[in-house]
Amino acid sequence: MEYVLSLAPLFIKMAIVVGILLLLPLPLTWLERKIAAHIQQRPGPMRVGWHGLLQPLADAIKLLTKEDHIPAQADRMLFAIAPVVALVPPFLVFVAIPFGEPVQIFGTTVTLSLADLNVGLLFILAASGIGVFGTILAGWASNSKYAVLGSLRSIAQMISYEIPMGFSVIGVVMLANSMQLSQIVAAQEGLWNIVVQPIGFFVFFVAGLAEAQRIPFDLPEAEGDLGAGYHTEYSGIRFSLFMLAEYLVLVFLAFLNVLLFFGGWLGGPAFLPPFLWLFIKVGFFIWVFMWLRFTFPRYRYDQLMTIGWKVLLPLSLLNILVSGFLML
Amino acid sequence: MARTGVKQSSWIGRVFFADLLAGLRLTLGYMMSKTVTHHYPDHEKWVPYQRHRGHHFMNTNEAGEVNCVACGLCSKICPCNCITVIPFENDQGDRRPKVFDIDLARCLYCGLCEDACPADAIKLGQEYEVSTTNRATLKVHLEDLIAAPRKSEDGGDIKPAKLDSAGSQHSILRPESDAGRDWWSRVRRD
Ligand code: SF4
Ligand code: SF4
Numbered sequence: 001m002e003y004v005l006s007l008a009p010l011f012i013k014m015a016i017v018v019g020i021l022l023l024l025p026l027p028l029t030w031l032e033r034k035i036a037a038h039i040q041q042r043p044g045p046m047r048v049g050w051h052g053l054l055q056p057l058a059d060a061i062k063l064l065t066k067e068d069h070i071p072a073q074a075d076r077m078l079f080a081i082a083p084v085v086a087l088v089p090p091f092l093v094f095v096a097i098p099f100g101e102p103v104q105i106f107g108t109t110v111t112l113s114l115a116d117l118n119v120g121l122l123f124i125l126a127a128s129g130i131g132v133f134g135t136i137l138a139g140w141a142s143n144s145k146y147a148v149l150g151s152l153r154s155i156a157q158m159i160s161y162e163i164p165m166g167f168s169v170i171g172v173v174m175l176a177n178s179m180q181l182s183q184i185v186a187a188q189e190g191l192w193n194i195v196v197q198p199i200g201f202f203v204f205f206v207a208g209l210a211e212a213q214r215i216p217f218d219l220p221e222a223e224g225d226l227g228a229g230y231h232t233e234y235s236g237i238r239f240s241l242f243m244l245a246e247y248l249v250l251v252f253l254a255f256l257n258v259l260l261f262f263g264g265w266l267g268g269p270a271f272l273p274p275f276l277w278l279f280i281k282v283g284f285f286i287w288v289f290m291w292l293r294f295t296f297p298r299y300r301y302d303q304l305m306t307i308g309w310k311v312l313l314p315l316s317l318l319n320i321l322v323s324g325f326l327m328l
Numbered sequence: 329m330a331r332t333g334v335k336q337s338s339w340i341g342r343v344f345f346a347d348l349l350a351g352l353r354l355t356l357g358y359m360m361s362k363t364v365t366h367h368y369p370d371h372e373k374w375v376p377y378q379r380h381r382g383h384h385f386m387n388t389n390e391a392g393e394v395n396c397v398a399c400g401l402c403s404k405i406c407p408c409n410c411i412t413v414i415p416f417e418n419d420q421g422d423r424r425p426k427v428f429d430i431d432l433a434r435c436l437y438c439g440l441c442e443d444a445c446p447a448d449a450i451k452l453g454q455e456y457e458v459s460t461t462n463r464a465t466l467k468v469h470l471e472d473l474i475a476a477p478r479k480s481e482d483g484g485d486i487k488p489a490k491l492d493s494a495g496s497q498h499s500i501l502r503p504e505s506d507a508g509r510d511w512w513s514r515v516r517r518d
Contacts, residue, residue, distance in 0.1 A: 039355045041516070043363045047370070295355040296348065 086134020090248035150229030160308025
């Protein structure tokens with residue numbers, strides 16, 4: 001009984017996080033459409049609910065009632081599990097993300113994270129790396145040229161971006177002497193990492209865009225030249241799983257950017273609870289990602305590889321070198 | 329405005345992504361500017377300029393008789409062959425149309441009938457909401473043309489309006505007030 005009681009807060013926290021994550025794409029699609037619209041001087045969805053606020057619900061109902069179609073000669077099992085493979089890693093990643101310092105509720109100390117692992121950063125990079133398998137499997141299983149091209153691109157993209165991304169956070173780890181995200185945030189008391197690690201931030205940000213497969217690096221799904229890339233053949237609920245995964249990756253990248261380089265929950269005004277301050281920063285980054293999406297064209301396949309290997313990789317190595325010298 | 333400041337030759341600009349930043353600044357400016365979309369048919373309605381070629385109407389003289397002398401020039405020139413004119417002689421010995429039908433389902437609103445008319449009779453106005461689910465109602469007759477509204481004095485702006493479906497099978501928007509807004513003022517030209 002004691003044991004079960006001690007587990008109860010964990011399950012409650014888990015339920016809250018999973019619930020929020022499942023619902024988050026609804027406001028995010030609305031936001032994305034609104035931002036796209038306003039950049040193009042349109043008002044965006046206006047007619048379902050106040051300023052189109054209920055539009056995502058209408059979209060969700062439409063998606064869930066669509067025919068679930070599997071192409072002829074597709075690998076049915078892989079086709080079915082690919083969306084799940086894509087969806088699980090973003091959820092997994094949120095296990096290790098802290099949302100604030102421990103707080104006192106009803107006299108007990110509650111940590112605002114599911115598990116503040118001491119190898120948190122490593123775990124996150126590793127777990128998020130699995131997400132690309134969803135893309136690869138989906139393209140492979142679809143029996144469609146466009147989908148295969150999309151997943152080929154995503155493999156090349158993953159190879160050229162995971163490495164600079166891993167290197168770019170080493171500077172942060174060196175500064176904090178820890179891979180635990182709460183420690184990394186605590187080490188930024190007084191001075192955010194963006195000040196001392198601007199190159200690291202730049203590399204991480206760009207590599208993160210590629211990781212999230214967002215414009216200007218959305219080659220795997222490139223609506224313009226590949227139909228919809230790896231999820232061309234998906235429809236209905238399976239397609240919405242992919243969309244869900246995509247938005248969650250976006251959110252977790254915004255979280256990582258804030259936690260690693262922008263001081264996490266530190267430095268907010270006194271009247272704001274720290275976790276709200278964190279969410280404001282994360283919201284800002286989400287907005288920036290969307291702003292980028294509707295500003296830039298898509299990079300070509302070879303340009304993407306060039307940026308990854310010839311620009312970001314040397315930059316991240318340089319960053320490690322410089323931070324090493326400065327720490328000595 | 330935002331597209332300047334990027335020199336092809338400047339390597340400093342390339343290192344610090346001056347071109348990308350210029351693009352971001354431009355889209356940020358657009359994000360903050362007002363939208364240009366007409367909120368039609370919910371709140372607003374575009375009232376066209378006087379030169380707009382919309383609904384047909386038939387002018388009448390002081391005595392209340394139609395100006396038309398049934399010469400048939402409009403039906404000759406009409407590229408869609410959609411005007412039917414059958415003349416007759418009235419009590420004063422004037423030549424007038426007995427039948428004057430326009431099949432709006434075929435009309436392309438070119439305005440040639442207006443140009444060809446020697447008697448200042450057939451004209452095109454500013455109303456454009458003629459859609460219907462019943463094709464028969466698209467055939468307008470002489471009485472309809474005489475009763476149709478004339479050209480309105482103003483035009484070329486957006487007026488507050490709302491959907492009014494009572495009493496007619498068309499949903500017609502009625503401008504509620506005369507204070508229109510100039511749509512062009514919001515269009516960015518940089
Ligand atoms: S506007 Fe053109 S198409 Fe229409 S009735 Fe007149 S001449 Fe014919
Ligand atoms: S409307 Fe004008 S052009 Fe047509 S028949 Fe009458 S007078 Fe002639």
